[in-house]
Structures are given as structure tokens and as C-alpha cells.
Amino acid sequence: MDYATLLQILDSTIRLGTPLLIACLAGLFSERAGIFDIGLEGKMLMAAMASGAVAALSGSVWIGLLAGIGASMLFALLHGLASITFRGNQLISGVALNFLSSGITVLIAQRLFGQGGRTPPLEGAARFNPIDLPFAEALKDVPVIGPLYYEVISGHSILVYLALALVPLSWWVLSRTRFGLRLRAVGENPAAVDTAGVSVVRMRYAAVLITGVLCGIAGAYMATALQAGFGREMTAGRGYIALAALIFAKWRPWQALGATMLFGFFQALALRPDVVERTVGMKVPISALDALPYILTVLVLAGFVGKAIPPRAGGEPYVKER
């Protein structure tokens, strides 16, 4: 594999890994607070549809992004209502929301535009366009590092850099702020938090809403940056891969970055069967590469690669003792 090809694959890795990263961080907040969220996929899909539709109608991608976040938060709120207020089964609520969004996105887009559940193609300011980082052109000719900076690091849409900035931010919030410590405590031992006089319900709602915001960004990234519009089922299972990455990352922000970029790398590699064949020296089925993230996750879950311990109160509705 020559350097230029490697750079191209890494460039693709970042684009494919970013929606996974944002969705993974979204899941992290929710699950750390004890609310399992299998509905990342559905929220991303809602956000993709809403952002694509509103960006097309308003001509501004930023309004589209806000709409996407809003739609995703609405679904997050539904999930919160079902699993926090009414203490329903979190997995069932998540699955139900996934089904709901799969149908309702197409329905709304079809009502609005009549293009078969697709939103019209976005152009210009209705879309997040790639931005060049400072000195990208100037440093292009510096050996090794220049092309790396120019090809891989520069030239993505603003949401990619936002996603990368979210990693240290999430780490800081979760491990250095009072809010974050309480949020994690709610996922481990809600009774103790309650005893300390902090509302478990409020903490969990806050976590679920943060999940909504992040899923909104992830969905908007897919519809308005990677693509120029929404198409039905366009998230294509990325919400589930993000969940796998979350387990692989053992519910930690920095590891989430590593896990999602690794999974993104596998996906990028699967696009270049020729490179894989040349490197490995034999023909590798593409489906094997596609399955790698799941295989790795199973290995982690089975305890072969370190130990993955989910938040202890995860999946259980909190009932205050009377």
C-alpha cells in the first residue's frame, strides 16, 4: 500500500467514522446514566430527515441542523418518558422508536416533497461544505506530514471537527464536573444519588436529552454533509455499529474515539478490496471486513480483550423507596 492510498483510506475513515463517533458519544451519555438506548439509529434517521427537509426548505444548513437536533430530541424525550417516567422496558422503547422513525421519516418527506420519501438535493448554503484548515495549501508540499495534513486532517465539514472536539469535552464533563460525576453515579447507584438529595429523574432526563442533541448532529452530518439530502433508511445500521463501538470502548470517551475510528477504518478498507488483496496477498471477502466490528465487539463482551463492565444500574428503571 503506497502512501497516497493510505491517506485516501484514512480520509475515508474519518468521514465514515464521524457519524459513528457522534452516535457513540450520544449513547455514552445515556448509558452512563443508566438508560440503555438502542434507539440511536432511529434518532439519527429522524435527524437526517428533519435536517435534510428543513435545510431544503429554508436554504440554510444551520437551521436544518437545529431542526435535526430538535427532531432527535423529541424522540429522546419519548424514550425518556417511556423509560424514566413510566419505567417501561428501555430496550423495547428503543426498538419501538426505531420502527417508528423508519416509517415516519419516509411518510413526512413524502408528504412534504412527493419525491418518494427523499428530500430534494441540497446545494450551496443548504449543505455543510468541506472547509480547508489554515496553511493546508502551504504545507501541502512538506514531505510526509504535509500531505497527511492536507488530505486527511483538512478538508472535512465543520461537523467533523466538532465531533472531534466533543471527545475531550465529554471526557471533561463526565469526569471533571459535578454534573458528570452525578450523571455517572446515577448509572451506577441511583439510590445513593437520591439519598444525597439529587433528583435521579432529572439527571436521567438530562442525559437522555444530551443523547438526543448528539444523535441530531450525527444524523444531520449524514444528510447535509456526507450526502446532499435524506433518503429512506440512509443511516443503514450505523446506530447499531455505534452501540457496538460503545461496548468496545467500554463506555469511555477517548476509547470511543479509538473504537469508532477503528470501525470506520474497517469500513473504509472494505471499499478498497484491491488494496486488501495486495496487502494480505489473497482475496478477502468484503463481508468479512464488514463483520469485523461485530466480531471484535463479541470478543470484548466475552472477556477476551479486557473486561467490558456496563454501568451497574443500566436498563433498570429507578423506583424510589416508599
Add this chain to the structure above:
Amino acid sequence: MTLMKHLLGAAATLALSSGVVMADPAIIFDLGGKFDKSFNEAAFNGAQRWATETGGTFKEMEMQSEAQREQALRSLAEAGANPVVMTGFAFGDVLNKVAPDFPDTKFAIVDMVVDQPNVKSVVFNEHEGSYLVGMMAALASKTGTVGFIGGMDIPLIRKFGCGYAQGVKAVNPDAKIVLNMTGTTPAAWNDPVKGAELTKAQKAQGADVIYAAAGGTGVGVLQTAADEGILSIGVDSNQNYLHPGKVLTSMLKRVDNAVYEAFKEGENLTPGINVMGLANDGVGYAMDENNAALVTPEMQAKVDEAAAKIKAGEIVVHDYTADNTCPAATF
């Protein structure tokens, strides 16, 4: 209670008999959706044309998941729809099972051969149409490298790719052809993001014309090709208008004609295999004002010459599905 029962019975009989009298034709669209700007949409256009010309009405149904196929077929047949037309190879097995249960109902399936006495199978010589757009791609390419992005990796899509590769090689025997499939599950028809990444990966390998035969995924391919300043080729319906001046041409598969014909024949649908190729205008390539600037008269003359030769049988384009091999490309 008894009165209620009688009423219900009467209503049911009425519904049944009216179904028999009306005998509306029905169409079932495959996964990908009615408005995929491609295969299913062409089928819909054919049905629509029949409806406007005859003033008739037709039933329609869209598949949302694999599991619905049999149920959808049975419920339409039971509702008295005749003929029942379905688009997509995936209905093959199900139809084989359902057709004998409804001997008085006629079925038509596009893209698959089902050997039953009441089924009309319409298949297309996609390899011939793909051959023509392959020639066009090679004539338009400046780098000598062209790309192909398929949807789900099935023999039918390889047939597209193989015909395309043969067309490319016919113009430029030294051309490099980059072949990619989006995936191995039906989700591969609806993943424009992956289609976009594949386009970028193929461009990195030097491809400057990319042919997408990938349903909804193809929308992402055409979009990215337009963004990246390279040419793309649409499929099934005329997709030139999606990005005027950026889509070289489209491989037309006249699914609309197939559906239109089936609806027109109605209950007297003739069972058997109906092959639609270049010779009977079943496939072709699209020319309109959106791509007029991209295709020179010389290019068009060369492609038309080849088309005439294929019709006359002087050029035989190899069909991948005949023996699962391709002389011009390896999958």
C-alpha cells in the same frame, strides 16, 4: 347478533364480487421504494401511463421488508387483483410458491424467470444496454480508468457490470475498470453514504466515469461524482436530469414498457418468458438536453453503430448469468 352476521356476510360477498367484476391490475414494488428515481419508479411510470390512457385504476403495494413478500402477493391475489405485476428478482421464490395456489390469477414478474403456467416472466438484456454505456464511458474517459458501482452483489448486478466492462474494452482494450459492490444485504440498495465513499475511492484510483447500478445508493454516487467533478452514468430510468451536465448518460431499462404491456393485456396475459433487449427497445441509453454537451456526435455514432451490430447479431455481448463468468472483468 344474527342480523349483524348477515350484514357482515352481505358486505363481504359484495366486496368479493365487486373485486371479481373490477379485476383491477396490481403492482408490487420491491424494496427501494416506488420513487427510487430508478427501477421501481420506471415500473410506476408504466402503470401510471396505463391508468391515464385507459382511465382504469390499479392497486399498488410497496415492500418494506423481506418478510412481507408472500403476504403481499397472497392478499392482492385474494383481493381479486388480476394481473398481479411485481418488480424485482427477489419475488422469484415466493411467486413460485404462491402462483399454483391462484390458478385463475395471472402474474407477471420483472427481472426473474418463474416457470409456472400462469406467470409471465419479463427479463431484460441489461448486458446489451450496459455494453453501450460502457462504450460511452470509455469514449468519454480521459484517464483510461472507469468505474462501476453495483448495489447488492447478485448475479443480476454482475450482469450489468460484465456488459459494461465488455463495452469499455471494446473501445479501449487497455482500459482499467474498477468494480465495487455496495454490500451483500438488501441494505446495499439504500446506502447513499457508502455509495459516496465508493465513488471517492474509485476516483482516487483514477476513475473519471462511474456507472452506478445500485438503486437508492446510486443517488449518492451521482451526487458525489457531480461534487467531485467527474462523470457518472445512471441506470434503469433516465437519470440525466439529476445533475445536468454531470451525468454522461443513463442505461435505460424499459421496465415501464413491461408493466404497461402487462397491464394492457390484463387478464389475458400470455404466460411465458419475454426477453426485452436492444432489438425490441427493451434497453438503451438516454440522450436529452441535459447530457447533449457531454456526448459528441462521433461518440454517439460509434455507440449507435455497435447497437445496430448487436441487433443484427454481429456483436454478441456475453451474459454473466448464462454461465457465471465474465470475459472482461473479474468480480
